[in-house]
Amino acid sequence: MSSAALRNEFPPAPRPFSPHVPNVHVQPPFVFVQAEWGYREVVRHLDETGAMTEADLNALGAEGWELAGILQDGRSVRYYLKRQLR
Numbered sequence: 001m002s003s004a005a006l007r008n009e010f011p012p013a014p015r016p017f018s019p020h021v022p023n024v025h026v027q028p029p030f031v032f033v034q035a036e037w038g039y040r041e042v043v044r045h046l047d048e049t050g051a052m053t054e055a056d057l058n059a060l061g062a063e064g065w066e067l068a069g070i071l072q073d074g075r076s077v078r079y080y081l082k083r084q085l086r
Helices: 054-062
Strands: 037-045 066-073 076-084
Touching: 054 066
Parallel strands: none
Antiparallel strands: 037 076, 066 076
């Protein structure tokens, strides 16, 4: 057999895709939207209902509420929550 019969020939590899087009620059638009927030205060009296549990906080989180702060005032605790309206 000749060496030409044993030689495998493959087509050249394709050139990588280049998204760059000379002298063209596309700037995506910027849209600024002012966020609107809703706030909620939950007061729990420790002697009556106790503090909020993990299940309580998860239920509020499922509604989109995020715990923003806590204030203990004697035997009551105030939970301050917020959520983005739009």
